[in-house]
Amino acid sequence: xxxxxxxxxxxxxxxxxxxxxxxxxxxxxxxxxxxxxxxxxxxxxxxxxxxxxxxxxxxxxxxxxxxxxxxxxxxxxxxxxxxxxxxxxxxxxxxxxxxxxxxxxxxxxxxxxxxxxxxxxxxxxxxxxxxxxxxxxxxxxxxxxxxxxxxxxxxxxxxxxxxxxxxxxxxxxxxxxxxxxxxxxxxxxxxxxxxxxxxxxxxxxxxxxxxxxxxxxxxxxxxxxxxxxxxxxxx
Amino acid sequence: xxxxxxxxxxxxxxxxxxxxxxxxxxxxxxxxxxxxxxxxxxxxxxxxxxxxxxxxxxxxxxxxxxxxxxxxxxxxxxxxxxxxxxxxxxxxxxxxxxxxxxxxxxxxxxxxxxxxxxxxxxxxxxxxxxxxxxxxxxxxxxxxxxxxxxxxxxxxxxxxxxxxxxxxxxxxxxxxxxxxxxxxxxxxxxxxxxxxxxxxxxxxxxxxxxxxxxxxxxxxxxxxxxxxxxxxxxxxxxxxxxxxxxxxxxxxxxxxxxxx
Numbered sequence: 068x069x070x071x072x073x074x075x076x077x078x079x080x081x082x083x084x085x086x087x088x089x090x091x092x093x094x095x096x097x098x099x100x101x102x103x104x105x106x107x108x109x110x111x112x113x114x115x116x117x118x119x120x121x122x123x124x125x126x127x128x129x130x131x132x133x134x135x136x137x138x139x140x141x142x143x144x145x146x147x148x149x150x151x152x153x154x155x156x157x158x159x160x161x162x163x164x165x166x167x168x169x170x171x172x173x174x175x176x177x178x179x180x181x182x183x184x185x186x187x188x189x190x191x192x193x194x195x196x197x198x199x200x201x202x203x204x205x206x207x208x209x210x211x212x213x214x215x216x217x218x219x220x221x222x223x224x225x226x227x228x229x230x231x232x233x234x235x236x237x238x239x240x241x242x243x244x245x246x247x248x249x250x251x252x253x254x255x256x257x258x259x260x261x262x263x264x265x266x267x268x269x270x271x272x273x274x275x276x277x278x279x280x281x282x283x284x285x286x287x288x289x290x291x292x293x294x295x296x297x298x299x300x301x302x
Numbered sequence: 303x304x305x306x307x308x309x310x311x312x313x314x315x316x317x318x319x320x321x322x323x324x325x326x327x328x329x330x331x332x333x334x335x336x337x338x339x340x341x342x343x344x345x346x347x348x349x350x351x352x353x354x355x356x357x358x359x360x361x362x363x364x365x366x367x368x369x370x371x372x373x374x375x376x377x378x379x380x381x382x383x384x385x386x387x388x389x390x391x392x393x394x395x396x397x398x399x400x401x402x403x404x405x406x407x408x409x410x411x412x413x414x415x416x417x418x419x420x421x422x423x424x425x426x427x428x429x430x431x432x433x434x435x436x437x438x439x440x441x442x443x444x445x446x447x448x449x450x451x452x453x454x455x456x457x458x459x460x461x462x463x464x465x466x467x468x469x470x471x472x473x474x475x476x477x478x479x480x481x482x483x484x485x486x487x488x489x490x491x492x493x494x495x496x497x498x499x500x501x502x503x504x505x506x507x508x509x510x511x512x513x514x515x516x517x518x519x520x521x522x523x524x525x526x527x528x529x530x531x532x533x534x535x536x537x538x539x540x541x542x543x544x545x546x547x548x549x550x551x552x553x554x555x556x557x558x559x560x561x562x
Contacts, residue, residue: 078449182449184410204410211453212404258405261370265398266471267390267422275417275430 076179081128082283083180088189090284094291095177101295102169107162112298117165119294120172127180137175138168145171183207188274201272209255216251220244320346320380320475320503321367328362328373336362337373338527346380346474349504351514351535354524355549360507361401363524364477367505368396380474394423397473397502401480403452403460412455412463413448419471437470441496458489465496475503482510511539511553523548 077084083091098119105112124134145167150160178186184204191200224240232240321344328337336359344350352360365371367379369389377384379392400406409415416434425433435445441462452460461481468476481497482490494516497504506518514521514535521538523531525548531538538544540556 182411183451184414187410205408207410208408208452209404255405258400258402259408261365262398262400262406263408263418264370265368265393265396265400266419266467267393268418269390269422271422273418273421274414275421275427 074178074181074183076127076129076133077182079128079180081126081180083123083127083176085278085283086180086287087278087280087284088181088185089192090280090288091177091181092186092189092193094288095173097291097295098173099170101298102166102173104299105162105166106302107159109302112301113162113165115294115298116169120169120176123176124172127176129176129179133179134172134175138171141171142167185278188276191274192276197272209252212255213248213252217244217248220247318346318381319378320344320348321505322378323366323375325375326363326366326373326377327375328366328371336527337366340527340529342522342529342532344503344505346503347501348520349518350506350520350522351518352505352507352522352524353509353511353514353539353550356509358524358548359527360524361479364398364479364505364507367475367477368393368398370398394471395473396475396477397468397471399465399468399476399478399481401483403457403464406464406467407452407460410451411448412450412452415452415463416448416467416470419467423471433470434466437466440469441466442492458485458492461485461489461493462496465493469500473502475505476500478504478506478508480508480510481506482508482513509550511550512555515539515553515555523550525549 102116105116124131146164148163148167181189187200187204187207190203191197221244224244231237321342323340323342326337326340327335329335340363342363352363354360362371366373366377369377369384369386369392372384380395382388382392384392407415409418413434416437417430420430420433421427434448438445438447443459443462443466447455447459447463452463455463465481478497481493485493490510490513494513497517504518506514508514518535520533521531521535522529523538523544530548531541531544536556540552542552545552
Protein backbone atom coordinates (compact mmCIF):
# COMPACT_ATOMS: atom_id res chain seq x y z
CA UNK A 68 0.00 0.00 0.00
CA UNK A 69 1.32 3.40 -0.93
CA UNK A 70 0.22 6.71 0.39
CA UNK A 71 1.95 9.90 -0.45
CA UNK A 72 -0.88 12.33 -0.73
CA UNK A 73 0.76 14.93 1.47
CA UNK A 74 3.87 15.61 -0.56
CA UNK A 75 3.49 13.55 -3.68
CA UNK A 76 5.52 15.74 -6.04
CA UNK A 77 8.10 16.88 -3.51
CA UNK A 78 10.87 14.85 -5.09
CA UNK A 79 10.79 16.61 -8.47
CA UNK A 80 13.78 18.67 -9.47
CA UNK A 81 12.43 22.07 -10.53
CA UNK A 82 14.12 25.37 -9.60
CA UNK A 83 11.53 25.74 -6.85
CA UNK A 84 12.34 22.29 -5.46
CA UNK A 85 16.05 22.93 -5.23
CA UNK A 86 15.70 26.01 -3.03
CA UNK A 87 16.63 25.72 0.62
CA UNK A 88 13.65 24.99 2.85
CA UNK A 89 14.09 28.10 5.00
CA UNK A 90 13.92 30.28 1.89
CA UNK A 91 10.64 28.72 0.89
CA UNK A 92 9.15 28.88 4.36
CA UNK A 93 10.01 32.56 4.61
CA UNK A 94 9.06 33.48 1.04
CA UNK A 95 5.71 31.68 1.19
CA UNK A 96 4.97 33.23 4.57
CA UNK A 97 5.63 36.67 3.08
CA UNK A 98 3.41 35.87 0.09
CA UNK A 99 0.59 34.66 2.33
CA UNK A 100 0.77 37.79 4.46
CA UNK A 101 0.66 39.72 1.18
CA UNK A 102 -2.44 37.84 0.04
CA UNK A 103 -4.20 38.39 3.34
CA UNK A 104 -3.53 42.10 3.21
CA UNK A 105 -5.05 42.69 -0.24
CA UNK A 106 -7.90 45.21 0.12
CA UNK A 107 -11.32 43.82 -0.88
CA UNK A 108 -11.81 46.23 -3.81
CA UNK A 109 -8.30 46.04 -5.30
CA UNK A 110 -9.00 43.86 -8.31
CA UNK A 111 -5.73 44.61 -10.07
CA UNK A 112 -3.76 43.41 -7.07
CA UNK A 113 -5.82 40.23 -6.90
CA UNK A 114 -4.99 39.55 -10.53
CA UNK A 115 -1.31 40.23 -10.03
CA UNK A 116 -1.26 37.67 -7.20
CA UNK A 117 -3.12 35.15 -9.34
CA UNK A 118 -0.55 35.78 -12.05
CA UNK A 119 2.30 35.28 -9.57
CA UNK A 120 0.74 32.04 -8.34
CA UNK A 121 0.43 30.86 -11.94
CA UNK A 122 4.09 31.65 -12.58
CA UNK A 123 5.13 29.71 -9.46
CA UNK A 124 2.93 26.78 -10.52
CA UNK A 125 4.60 26.85 -13.92
CA UNK A 126 8.10 26.87 -12.44
CA UNK A 127 7.27 24.07 -9.99
CA UNK A 128 6.40 21.59 -12.78
CA UNK A 129 3.64 20.17 -10.61
CA UNK A 130 0.69 19.07 -12.77
CA UNK A 131 -2.15 21.61 -12.65
CA UNK A 132 -4.71 18.83 -12.30
CA UNK A 133 -3.08 17.64 -9.10
CA UNK A 134 -3.16 21.13 -7.56
CA UNK A 135 -6.83 21.47 -8.54
CA UNK A 136 -7.69 18.11 -7.04
CA UNK A 137 -5.99 18.96 -3.77
CA UNK A 138 -7.79 22.27 -3.71
CA UNK A 139 -11.21 20.69 -4.26
CA UNK A 140 -10.59 18.57 -1.17
CA UNK A 141 -9.64 21.52 1.02
CA UNK A 142 -11.78 24.31 -0.40
CA UNK A 143 -15.17 23.40 1.18
CA UNK A 144 -13.76 23.90 4.67
CA UNK A 145 -12.57 27.36 3.83
CA UNK A 146 -15.72 28.26 1.91
CA UNK A 147 -17.67 27.39 5.00
CA UNK A 148 -15.77 30.11 6.81
CA UNK A 149 -16.46 32.53 3.95
CA UNK A 150 -20.20 31.79 4.03
CA UNK A 151 -20.18 32.33 7.76
CA UNK A 152 -19.17 35.94 7.22
CA UNK A 153 -22.32 37.29 5.47
CA UNK A 154 -21.97 40.88 6.63
CA UNK A 155 -19.31 41.46 4.01
CA UNK A 156 -21.68 41.27 1.05
CA UNK A 157 -20.97 39.77 -2.36
CA UNK A 158 -17.73 41.63 -2.92
CA UNK A 159 -16.49 40.58 0.50
CA UNK A 160 -17.40 36.99 -0.16
CA UNK A 161 -15.64 37.03 -3.54
CA UNK A 162 -12.50 38.56 -2.06
CA UNK A 163 -12.48 36.06 0.75
CA UNK A 164 -12.87 33.17 -1.68
CA UNK A 165 -10.05 34.37 -3.94
CA UNK A 166 -7.80 34.90 -0.93
CA UNK A 167 -8.57 31.38 0.22
CA UNK A 168 -7.79 29.93 -3.19
CA UNK A 169 -4.53 31.86 -3.37
CA UNK A 170 -3.44 30.74 0.07
CA UNK A 171 -4.29 27.14 -0.74
CA UNK A 172 -2.32 27.25 -3.98
CA UNK A 173 0.67 28.65 -2.09
CA UNK A 174 0.47 26.03 0.63
CA UNK A 175 0.03 23.18 -1.85
CA UNK A 176 3.05 24.53 -3.73
CA UNK A 177 5.11 24.78 -0.54
CA UNK A 178 4.34 21.25 0.64
CA UNK A 179 4.83 19.75 -2.80
CA UNK A 180 8.08 21.47 -3.65
CA UNK A 181 9.72 20.67 -0.31
CA UNK A 182 10.17 17.25 1.18
CA UNK A 183 8.56 16.98 4.57
CA UNK A 184 11.92 16.18 6.14
CA UNK A 185 13.42 19.35 4.67
CA UNK A 186 10.47 21.39 5.84
CA UNK A 187 11.05 20.12 9.37
CA UNK A 188 14.73 20.86 9.05
CA UNK A 189 13.87 24.41 7.97
CA UNK A 190 11.52 24.86 10.93
CA UNK A 191 14.25 23.70 13.28
CA UNK A 192 16.79 26.05 11.86
CA UNK A 193 14.31 28.87 12.32
CA UNK A 194 14.41 28.03 16.00
CA UNK A 195 11.19 26.06 16.44
CA UNK A 196 11.37 23.97 19.63
CA UNK A 197 13.10 20.67 18.90
CA UNK A 198 10.46 18.61 20.65
CA UNK A 199 7.66 20.02 18.45
CA UNK A 200 9.58 19.40 15.24
CA UNK A 201 10.57 15.85 16.27
CA UNK A 202 6.98 15.02 17.04
CA UNK A 203 5.82 16.41 13.70
CA UNK A 204 8.38 14.11 12.12
CA UNK A 205 7.06 11.12 14.06
CA UNK A 206 3.53 12.08 13.04
CA UNK A 207 4.53 12.07 9.39
CA UNK A 208 6.40 8.79 9.75
CA UNK A 209 3.80 6.90 11.77
CA UNK A 210 0.54 8.26 10.38
CA UNK A 211 0.72 5.70 7.62
CA UNK A 212 1.78 2.86 9.90
CA UNK A 213 -1.18 3.65 12.11
CA UNK A 214 -3.54 3.84 9.14
CA UNK A 215 -2.36 0.47 7.92
CA UNK A 216 -2.88 -1.03 11.33
CA UNK A 217 -6.38 0.41 11.50
CA UNK A 218 -7.15 -0.86 8.02
CA UNK A 219 -5.99 -4.38 8.90
CA UNK A 220 -8.15 -4.33 12.01
CA UNK A 221 -11.12 -3.21 9.96
CA UNK A 222 -10.54 -6.04 7.50
CA UNK A 223 -10.30 -8.55 10.32
CA UNK A 224 -13.56 -7.25 11.76
CA UNK A 225 -15.31 -7.39 8.39
CA UNK A 226 -14.13 -10.96 7.87
CA UNK A 227 -15.82 -12.13 11.04
CA UNK A 228 -18.94 -10.06 10.79
CA UNK A 229 -21.99 -11.35 9.01
CA UNK A 230 -24.70 -8.83 8.30
CA UNK A 231 -25.14 -5.71 10.34
CA UNK A 232 -25.21 -5.58 14.10
CA UNK A 233 -27.40 -3.11 16.01
CA UNK A 234 -25.92 0.36 16.31
CA UNK A 235 -24.95 0.00 19.97
CA UNK A 236 -23.08 -3.20 19.17
CA UNK A 237 -21.30 -1.48 16.25
CA UNK A 238 -20.25 1.33 18.53
CA UNK A 239 -18.99 -1.12 21.12
CA UNK A 240 -16.85 -2.89 18.51
CA UNK A 241 -15.56 0.43 17.21
CA UNK A 242 -14.58 1.65 20.65
CA UNK A 243 -12.72 -1.55 21.47
CA UNK A 244 -10.89 -1.27 18.14
CA UNK A 245 -9.85 2.28 18.98
CA UNK A 246 -8.70 1.13 22.39
CA UNK A 247 -6.62 -1.66 20.88
CA UNK A 248 -5.09 0.81 18.44
CA UNK A 249 -4.17 3.12 21.29
CA UNK A 250 -2.51 0.33 23.29
CA UNK A 251 -0.63 -0.91 20.23
CA UNK A 252 0.61 2.59 19.51
CA UNK A 253 1.71 2.93 23.10
CA UNK A 254 3.66 -0.32 22.88
CA UNK A 255 5.17 0.73 19.59
CA UNK A 256 6.27 4.00 21.14
CA UNK A 257 8.07 2.02 23.84
CA UNK A 258 9.84 -0.16 21.29
CA UNK A 259 10.76 2.94 19.27
CA UNK A 260 12.23 4.51 22.34
CA UNK A 261 14.34 1.39 22.92
CA UNK A 262 15.48 1.57 19.31
CA UNK A 263 16.39 5.24 19.74
CA UNK A 264 18.33 4.51 22.92
CA UNK A 265 20.12 1.64 21.19
CA UNK A 266 21.37 4.03 18.55
CA UNK A 267 22.79 6.39 21.11
CA UNK A 268 19.86 8.78 21.68
CA UNK A 269 20.49 10.95 24.70
CA UNK A 270 17.92 13.71 24.44
CA UNK A 271 19.24 15.54 21.41
CA UNK A 272 17.93 14.70 17.94
CA UNK A 273 20.60 15.77 15.48
CA UNK A 274 19.97 16.23 11.76
CA UNK A 275 22.14 17.08 8.77
CA UNK A 276 20.79 19.85 6.56
CA UNK A 277 20.19 18.39 3.11
CA UNK A 278 20.74 21.61 1.17
CA UNK A 279 22.82 24.73 1.43
CA UNK A 280 21.87 28.36 0.97
CA UNK A 281 22.85 29.59 -2.51
CA UNK A 282 22.39 32.74 -4.58
CA UNK A 283 19.19 31.22 -6.02
CA UNK A 284 17.69 31.51 -2.57
CA UNK A 285 18.65 35.17 -2.28
CA UNK A 286 17.16 35.92 -5.72
CA UNK A 287 13.92 34.13 -4.87
CA UNK A 288 13.57 35.79 -1.49
CA UNK A 289 14.37 39.23 -2.93
CA UNK A 290 11.90 38.65 -5.77
CA UNK A 291 8.98 37.68 -3.57
CA UNK A 292 9.64 40.42 -1.03
CA UNK A 293 9.85 42.99 -3.83
CA UNK A 294 6.60 41.72 -5.33
CA UNK A 295 4.72 41.81 -2.03
CA UNK A 296 6.23 45.19 -1.20
CA UNK A 297 5.15 46.56 -4.57
CA UNK A 298 1.54 45.35 -4.15
CA UNK A 299 1.31 46.95 -0.74
CA UNK A 300 2.85 50.20 -1.96
CA UNK A 301 0.58 50.31 -5.08
CA UNK A 302 -2.60 50.61 -3.05
CA UNK B 303 45.03 -7.38 34.91
CA UNK B 304 45.53 -10.16 32.40
CA UNK B 305 43.34 -12.46 34.37
CA UNK B 306 40.57 -9.91 34.29
CA UNK B 307 40.84 -9.12 30.63
CA UNK B 308 41.19 -12.61 29.27
CA UNK B 309 39.66 -15.99 29.91
CA UNK B 310 40.79 -19.37 28.71
CA UNK B 311 38.90 -21.63 26.35
CA UNK B 312 38.85 -25.42 26.73
CA UNK B 313 42.25 -25.82 25.04
CA UNK B 314 43.79 -23.35 27.42
CA UNK B 315 44.20 -20.73 24.71
CA UNK B 316 43.82 -17.07 25.62
CA UNK B 317 40.57 -15.64 24.35
CA UNK B 318 38.91 -12.30 24.65
CA UNK B 319 35.25 -12.12 25.49
CA UNK B 320 32.86 -9.79 23.74
CA UNK B 321 30.04 -10.53 26.14
CA UNK B 322 30.12 -11.95 29.65
CA UNK B 323 26.87 -12.50 31.47
CA UNK B 324 26.82 -14.22 34.84
CA UNK B 325 23.73 -15.13 36.83
CA UNK B 326 21.51 -12.52 35.25
CA UNK B 327 17.95 -12.25 36.54
CA UNK B 328 15.30 -9.93 35.23
CA UNK B 329 11.63 -9.51 36.04
CA UNK B 330 9.18 -7.31 34.18
CA UNK B 331 7.43 -4.59 36.20
CA UNK B 332 4.36 -6.86 36.46
CA UNK B 333 6.46 -9.51 38.22
CA UNK B 334 6.90 -11.93 35.32
CA UNK B 335 10.33 -13.53 35.63
CA UNK B 336 11.67 -13.06 32.12
CA UNK B 337 15.27 -14.12 32.72
CA UNK B 338 16.49 -16.52 35.38
CA UNK B 339 20.12 -17.19 36.23
CA UNK B 340 21.40 -16.57 32.72
CA UNK B 341 25.07 -17.43 32.15
CA UNK B 342 26.44 -16.62 28.75
CA UNK B 343 29.96 -15.90 27.54
CA UNK B 344 30.52 -14.97 23.93
CA UNK B 345 34.01 -14.73 22.47
CA UNK B 346 34.98 -11.96 20.12
CA UNK B 347 34.02 -12.84 16.56
CA UNK B 348 31.76 -15.70 17.59
CA UNK B 349 28.34 -16.19 15.98
CA UNK B 350 25.78 -17.35 18.46
CA UNK B 351 22.13 -18.17 17.89
CA UNK B 352 19.57 -18.02 20.67
CA UNK B 353 16.69 -20.30 19.80
CA UNK B 354 13.55 -21.08 21.71
CA UNK B 355 9.80 -20.70 21.61
CA UNK B 356 8.02 -17.34 21.67
CA UNK B 357 8.09 -15.76 25.11
CA UNK B 358 11.29 -17.55 26.07
CA UNK B 359 13.04 -14.28 26.92
CA UNK B 360 15.24 -14.04 23.85
CA UNK B 361 14.38 -10.44 22.99
CA UNK B 362 14.58 -9.45 26.64
CA UNK B 363 18.10 -10.85 26.80
CA UNK B 364 19.11 -8.89 23.69
CA UNK B 365 17.84 -5.65 25.24
CA UNK B 366 20.24 -6.26 28.13
CA UNK B 367 23.26 -6.21 25.86
CA UNK B 368 23.24 -2.42 25.58
CA UNK B 369 21.55 -1.54 28.82
CA UNK B 370 18.07 -0.69 27.53
CA UNK B 371 16.99 -3.12 30.22
CA UNK B 372 19.10 -3.81 33.28
CA UNK B 373 18.81 -6.91 35.37
CA UNK B 374 20.19 -8.02 38.69
CA UNK B 375 23.84 -8.52 37.90
CA UNK B 376 26.31 -6.51 35.85
CA UNK B 377 27.10 -7.51 32.29
CA UNK B 378 30.52 -7.13 30.75
CA UNK B 379 30.69 -5.89 27.19
CA UNK B 380 34.19 -5.95 25.66
CA UNK B 381 35.70 -5.87 29.16
CA UNK B 382 33.61 -2.92 30.24
CA UNK B 383 31.16 -3.28 33.08
CA UNK B 384 27.84 -2.04 31.79
CA UNK B 385 26.98 0.92 34.00
CA UNK B 386 24.98 4.09 33.71
CA UNK B 387 28.15 6.12 33.29
CA UNK B 388 29.39 4.27 30.20
CA UNK B 389 26.05 3.55 28.53
CA UNK B 390 26.84 5.74 25.53
CA UNK B 391 30.18 4.00 25.03
CA UNK B 392 28.56 0.57 25.23
CA UNK B 393 25.79 1.57 22.86
CA UNK B 394 28.38 2.59 20.31
CA UNK B 395 29.81 -0.93 20.51
CA UNK B 396 26.59 -2.93 20.57
CA UNK B 397 24.17 -2.57 17.66
CA UNK B 398 20.68 -3.98 18.00
CA UNK B 399 18.47 -4.89 15.06
CA UNK B 400 14.83 -4.90 16.12
CA UNK B 401 12.24 -7.29 14.82
CA UNK B 402 9.89 -4.71 13.34
CA UNK B 403 11.68 -2.21 11.07
CA UNK B 404 8.81 0.21 11.73
CA UNK B 405 10.06 0.46 15.31
CA UNK B 406 13.60 1.01 14.21
CA UNK B 407 13.11 3.50 11.39
CA UNK B 408 11.53 6.53 12.99
CA UNK B 409 12.89 9.39 10.86
CA UNK B 410 11.14 11.03 7.91
CA UNK B 411 13.78 9.78 5.44
CA UNK B 412 16.09 6.78 5.14
CA UNK B 413 19.14 9.05 5.10
CA UNK B 414 18.20 10.67 8.40
CA UNK B 415 17.55 7.29 9.95
CA UNK B 416 20.97 5.96 9.01
CA UNK B 417 22.62 9.23 10.03
CA UNK B 418 20.90 9.21 13.44
CA UNK B 419 23.31 6.77 15.09
CA UNK B 420 26.58 8.25 13.81
CA UNK B 421 25.39 11.79 14.66
CA UNK B 422 24.67 10.66 18.21
CA UNK B 423 28.17 9.21 18.35
CA UNK B 424 29.50 12.65 17.50
CA UNK B 425 30.63 11.95 13.93
CA UNK B 426 31.14 15.38 12.27
CA UNK B 427 28.35 16.43 9.89
CA UNK B 428 30.61 16.52 6.83
CA UNK B 429 31.56 12.86 7.27
CA UNK B 430 27.94 11.74 7.60
CA UNK B 431 27.07 11.32 3.90
CA UNK B 432 30.09 9.05 3.38
CA UNK B 433 29.11 6.96 6.41
CA UNK B 434 25.53 6.65 5.25
CA UNK B 435 26.53 5.66 1.74
CA UNK B 436 29.01 3.09 3.02
CA UNK B 437 26.34 1.50 5.20
CA UNK B 438 23.87 1.48 2.30
CA UNK B 439 26.47 -0.18 0.06
CA UNK B 440 27.25 -2.79 2.70
CA UNK B 441 23.58 -3.71 2.81
CA UNK B 442 23.24 -3.89 -0.96
CA UNK B 443 21.13 -0.76 -1.27
CA UNK B 444 21.26 2.05 -3.81
CA UNK B 445 22.43 5.45 -2.68
CA UNK B 446 19.24 6.99 -4.07
CA UNK B 447 17.10 5.19 -1.48
CA UNK B 448 18.40 7.71 1.07
CA UNK B 449 15.95 10.43 0.12
CA UNK B 450 12.92 8.14 0.33
CA UNK B 451 10.58 7.66 3.26
CA UNK B 452 10.65 4.35 5.05
CA UNK B 453 6.93 3.86 4.58
CA UNK B 454 7.42 3.69 0.83
CA UNK B 455 9.81 0.74 1.06
CA UNK B 456 9.11 -2.98 0.92
CA UNK B 457 9.66 -5.04 4.06
CA UNK B 458 12.87 -6.56 2.66
CA UNK B 459 14.23 -3.09 1.91
CA UNK B 460 13.12 -1.81 5.30
CA UNK B 461 14.91 -4.66 7.06
CA UNK B 462 18.10 -3.90 5.14
CA UNK B 463 17.80 -0.17 5.85
CA UNK B 464 17.42 -1.02 9.55
CA UNK B 465 20.58 -3.09 9.33
CA UNK B 466 22.35 -0.23 7.55
CA UNK B 467 21.23 2.12 10.33
CA UNK B 468 22.85 -0.18 12.87
CA UNK B 469 26.00 -0.87 10.83
CA UNK B 470 26.54 2.86 10.26
CA UNK B 471 27.53 3.02 13.92
CA UNK B 472 30.25 0.44 13.19
CA UNK B 473 29.39 -1.81 16.13
CA UNK B 474 31.71 -4.60 17.28
CA UNK B 475 28.78 -6.63 18.53
CA UNK B 476 25.55 -7.05 16.61
CA UNK B 477 22.38 -8.38 18.25
CA UNK B 478 19.54 -9.29 15.93
CA UNK B 479 15.95 -10.10 16.87
CA UNK B 480 14.21 -12.40 14.36
CA UNK B 481 16.05 -10.93 11.37
CA UNK B 482 14.35 -13.21 8.83
CA UNK B 483 10.77 -13.02 10.10
CA UNK B 484 8.21 -12.30 7.37
CA UNK B 485 10.84 -12.15 4.64
CA UNK B 486 10.21 -13.91 1.36
CA UNK B 487 12.82 -16.54 0.33
CA UNK B 488 14.74 -14.18 -1.91
CA UNK B 489 15.08 -11.45 0.70
CA UNK B 490 15.87 -14.06 3.35
CA UNK B 491 18.69 -15.46 1.23
CA UNK B 492 20.04 -11.97 0.60
CA UNK B 493 20.03 -11.22 4.30
CA UNK B 494 21.85 -14.49 5.08
CA UNK B 495 24.57 -13.64 2.53
CA UNK B 496 24.85 -10.15 3.92
CA UNK B 497 25.08 -11.22 7.55
CA UNK B 498 27.59 -13.97 6.73
CA UNK B 499 29.97 -11.34 5.36
CA UNK B 500 29.89 -9.13 8.46
CA UNK B 501 32.94 -9.16 10.66
CA UNK B 502 31.27 -8.68 14.01
CA UNK B 503 30.41 -10.70 17.06
CA UNK B 504 26.93 -11.88 16.27
CA UNK B 505 24.11 -12.83 18.60
CA UNK B 506 20.84 -13.73 16.92
CA UNK B 507 17.50 -14.52 18.51
CA UNK B 508 15.49 -16.50 16.00
CA UNK B 509 13.09 -19.31 15.13
CA UNK B 510 14.64 -19.69 11.70
CA UNK B 511 16.81 -22.75 12.30
CA UNK B 512 17.91 -22.85 8.67
CA UNK B 513 19.35 -19.38 9.20
CA UNK B 514 21.16 -20.67 12.30
CA UNK B 515 22.72 -23.53 10.34
CA UNK B 516 23.88 -21.15 7.61
CA UNK B 517 25.24 -18.39 9.80
CA UNK B 518 25.96 -19.49 13.37
CA UNK B 519 28.48 -21.93 14.79
CA UNK B 520 27.06 -22.00 18.29
CA UNK B 521 23.51 -22.34 19.55
CA UNK B 522 21.91 -21.56 22.88
CA UNK B 523 18.48 -22.99 23.66
CA UNK B 524 16.32 -20.71 25.79
CA UNK B 525 12.91 -21.51 27.23
CA UNK B 526 10.88 -19.92 30.03
CA UNK B 527 13.68 -17.48 30.83
CA UNK B 528 16.40 -20.10 31.27
CA UNK B 529 19.21 -21.50 29.20
CA UNK B 530 18.76 -25.25 28.65
CA UNK B 531 21.55 -26.05 26.26
CA UNK B 532 24.61 -24.30 24.86
CA UNK B 533 27.01 -25.70 22.31
CA UNK B 534 27.80 -26.53 18.71
CA UNK B 535 24.91 -25.54 16.42
CA UNK B 536 24.81 -28.79 14.41
CA UNK B 537 24.86 -30.98 17.52
CA UNK B 538 22.14 -29.08 19.33
CA UNK B 539 19.85 -28.61 16.35
CA UNK B 540 19.97 -32.33 15.50
CA UNK B 541 19.03 -33.39 19.03
CA UNK B 542 15.40 -34.35 18.41
CA UNK B 543 14.43 -34.72 22.04
CA UNK B 544 15.93 -31.43 23.13
CA UNK B 545 14.38 -29.61 20.21
CA UNK B 546 10.88 -30.97 20.78
CA UNK B 547 11.03 -30.45 24.51
CA UNK B 548 11.47 -26.72 23.89
CA UNK B 549 8.91 -26.24 21.19
CA UNK B 550 11.38 -26.43 18.33
CA UNK B 551 11.96 -28.79 15.43
CA UNK B 552 15.05 -30.39 13.93
CA UNK B 553 15.63 -28.41 10.71
CA UNK B 554 15.10 -30.29 7.43
CA UNK B 555 18.73 -30.45 6.23
CA UNK B 556 19.73 -32.19 9.47
CA UNK B 557 16.77 -34.58 9.29
CA UNK B 558 17.86 -35.67 5.82
CA UNK B 559 21.37 -36.47 7.09
CA UNK B 560 20.14 -38.82 9.79
CA UNK B 561 18.00 -40.77 7.35
CA UNK B 562 19.44 -44.23 6.49
